[in-house]
Amino acid sequence: MASKLVMNEAIKAAEVWLTGLDGERIGVVSRQEALDLAKELKADLVCDSLMSSPPPCRLVSRGAAKREKDQAGKEARQQEGQVKVKEIRLTANIEEHDYDTKRRQAEKLLDSGHGVLLVVRIQGKEGQAAKAMLEGLATDLKASGTRKTGIQLSGKQAALELIPK
Incomplete structure (x- = not known):
């Protein structure tokens, strides 16, 4: 089952471990700084896991995160064996x-x-x-x-x- 996608303002942590658009490591930055950078680059801030502190987040081109989640959900449903x-x-x-x-x-x-x-x-x-x-x-x-x-x-x-x- 696909986990819920936590994006942008829904991320509540004070600090995040940030990865850039091209996968480059930016490091630990404040939540607000990460959101500002996402806005500046016209991207979404996506949290990969809420289980660690600070949570690992990445910048993803706008809309790509939702498409990625939808694709993962589609694959998960196919693997569950819901056969028509x-x-x-x-x-x-x-x-x-x-x-x-x-x-x-x-x-x-x-x-x-x-x-x-x-x-x-x-x-x-x-x-x-x-x-x-x-x-x-x-x-x-x-x-x-x-x-x-x-x-x-x-x-x-x-x-x-x-x-x-």
């Missing part, structure tokens, strides 16, 4: 060509990082045929994804969720 799940609907008595099309579609989604929910509509006594088809699809898609759930038969549909490898 897309649904693909099929029927139990599907033609071979249509089956191949749905398999390629699922493969493409899995390769692009999306989860896939395969849903087979069931009419009458097609339960076992639907289950067998989902088993076959899961086997065909083994290279791109792994099962998140088992095959779930419920009323008028059978479902199987796959997540990308």
